[in-house]
Amino acid sequence: MNDCSSVPESWPSIDRSGSAPLWRQILSDIEFEIRSGLIGAGQKLPSELELTRRYGVNRHTVRMALLKLADKGLVVSRQGVGVFVTNEHAEYRVPPRSNSTELEQAMDDARTGELIASYRRPAPACLADLLQIDEGSELLVLETLRQNGPRLLAYGYHYFEAARFAGLDAAFVRLRSLSGALAERGCRILRRRATWIDARMPRKVEANALSIDLDEPVIVLSYVDENVDGQPVIYGNSVLRGGSVRVRVEAA
Amino acid sequence: MNDCSSVPESWPSIDRSGSAPLWRQILSDIEFEIRSGLIGAGQKLPSELELTRRYGVNRHTVRMALLKLADKGLVVSRQGVGVFVTNEHAEYRVPPRSNSTELEQAMDDARTGELIASYRRPAPACLADLLQIDEGSELLVLETLRQNGPRLLAYGYHYFEAARFAGLDAAFVRLRSLSGALAERGCRILRRRATWIDARMPRKVEANALSIDLDEPVIVLSYVDENVDGQPVIYGNSVLRGGSVRVRVEAA
Incomplete structure (x- = not known):
């Protein structure tokens, strides 16, 4: 039996008040x-x-x-x-113990990263706290577009302590991989400390880069990655087109 | 230093073409x-x-x-x-090993569940597979609205094998808790097998229940919960207002 389109009794009528087309x-x-x-x-x-x-x-x-x-x-x-x-969404896993997520690894391995912008800004309290640096100390921000295959495309914001990672943007442009650029200065990401997940509407730059309309929602994965010594290295946001990726959180 | 509103050089100009207000x-x-x-x-x-x-x-x-x-x-x-x-979003954890997530537990413990609809439908291939039942066999679907405090509010779709869980909807109406209704028939959820996370626009019933506009995105957590014997019991979707909850996936 293959009938998935049966309409339940409770099928909601649509709203004709004109609030939405x-x-x-x-x-x-x-x-x-x-x-x-x-x-x-x-x-x-x-x-x-x-x-x-x-x-x-x-x-x-x-x-x-x-x-x-x-x-x-x-x-x-x-x-x-x-x-x-169709069945075009990619599925990426956030395993409980891992060096990073499959998703980030896949994009870094593809070495297709583009630097959209890099700039410095003072660390607001919340980010200073996550990166364990002083509030107001300088952050280096990289905005990137990374891709692996037609379905996995992410607009990324990556925040680093500027004093520690000066020149990382140039290394990223050369290597087109964030883990590559970090490895070059002897920094290896050991694990992802935590991931937060949210949904929101895209900013204009994000919609342009991801080729979506301004009225299509995005999934935002925010995370903190730490190195071998348990020191936070990156606070990042990966912005993905809703529905293109299903993030799977695995039980141990 | 507390200046979080400094504008980076790359600040995107806004789109005046009229495609979005x-x-x-x-x-x-x-x-x-x-x-x-x-x-x-x-x-x-x-x-x-x-x-x-x-x-x-x-x-x-x-x-x-x-x-x-x-x-x-x-x-x-x-x-x-x-x-x-403000700082009004609630944070809920998806720990790698747990009976369920904090989020579901919090809503079940509050015993505030309302049954919006219950109906039966044949199991489509994908859901039959997740629940390890035959394709086309009857599913009992509960649509619920559950809440814990002002910030945590979820519209839920819960799919059960109808033959095994007939009358679960009536028990839910009486107990206002899903784990309570399951416990009554000797079924205890041991763990969440997997969680998938997505973003999309709400359906009308969801927007009404969550008191959001049709143009505000929702986060959807889909999951399979299994019992002590490792048997799948529920396939569910929890639909949450974007930004109201940040789902934290913890490293082990």
């Missing part, structure tokens, strides 16, 4: 079904006609939602056959 | 600074005048962004003094 609400509903695993990879979506009935809207509205789903890479349309769910 | 872009930028820890809890934002200069916009636009930040609970305005960053 109808096609966007349909998009959210179908996206929910795909991302939850209710409609699996390779499965066929209900037909346009079925969707117009389910939501009580016209074909144009359903088509708009389907086009947007295709734009997001969630479905693909096969002429005369129907619309099928 | 200016106030929303300013909102995203300031939200980014707060969520990254660049402006810490209790710190003052730059004044309205400074913000109008930074972004080259009028006061009305800046005020709109500040109002939205206050709506999201990220800042609070003190009359005649300025706008300050």
